[in-house]
Amino acid sequence: MKLGHLCESMGWKRVFLVSDEGLDRAGIVDLVHTPLVQQGRSAGSFLAVPAEPPIETVDWIARQIRDCEADVVIGLGGGSVMDATKVAAVVADRNCDAKSLVGIGKVERRGLPTVLVPTTAGTGSEATFVAILTDNHSGNKVGVVDPVLLADIAVVDPSLTDGLPPSITAATGMDAIVHAIEAFIATCATPIARGLALEAAKFLGPALTAVYQNPKDQSARDKMAIGSHLAGMAFANSSCCAVHALALPLGGRYSIPHGVITGCFVGEMMRHNAVACEADFRELGLAFGWGDSHAKAFSLHLDSLAGSLGLFDAIKTHAIPSSVIPAMAKDAVANRRLMGPNPNEVTVSDAERIYRSVLRIEEGI
């Protein structure tokens, strides 16, 4: 990978690398870090970003970036690493707390330059100005959302996803499918977003099942990387909606991979949205390669895809008590950034019903 040349052409001399332990163990970090060290560009690194990174971790990374006077931050990883990188680059530049940036439009000006290098095909975070962190005090996931968070450069190299285990390929890939769907149906979707979402669907539909069945299918890996990036661009020009609103309270309270949650909830939520989305689902179904079908069949297809990728089995391994459903439903509906653009209103009782249905929790249990 020619990140050194890239930095040289941009005039960046002191690179700080952010990644996670799994990628470090798998040797992926070395592919990027060793050339930077050899060229004398490495100012420092933090290689232990946890999944669903807490706000405090971002502050800790930012302190290290500041201490070594880095002039660019590279985020190499999945959504957790890229989201932490986006916010840490601002906190390091401004010497503030990450918590003060939580919300919409709180960042206001760009931080240190960032280069984002995705190693999964799913989050599309390299193409968006959203970063999701965990607030350990409230138990919620929170968003830092501001157009100035957009990376300076995104490097999408499908070969970095070659070693992904099937469970991560499945969860992240399904999340990309949800991004394309929600970006397309959101009430704020622009024509550009809808075009990007349809194009993403054409790549993701056939490729996800293919790569899950045969992880060595390079052509499908390439399609997933492109499709996931396009889906990220789509929701950056539109919005995610109710599936993501329901996912954040659940993911904040229980460590369930984000894509497992969105993949399990999308079918049920699209059944709820069907009344407002019949034509959209037909168009999306064709783009995904699932044929010309009505809204009910579209939702069933999403359920059966999530089932065939093992996502329902994965979510079943987490015991979610009935008692948390009302609070999660309230938190989800209160998230107007994501619920506002959903094409069919979701009330607190709708949200409770959908949580119970997908999590197979009966009322009163």
Ligand SMILES: [Fe+2]
């Ligand atoms: Fe997502």
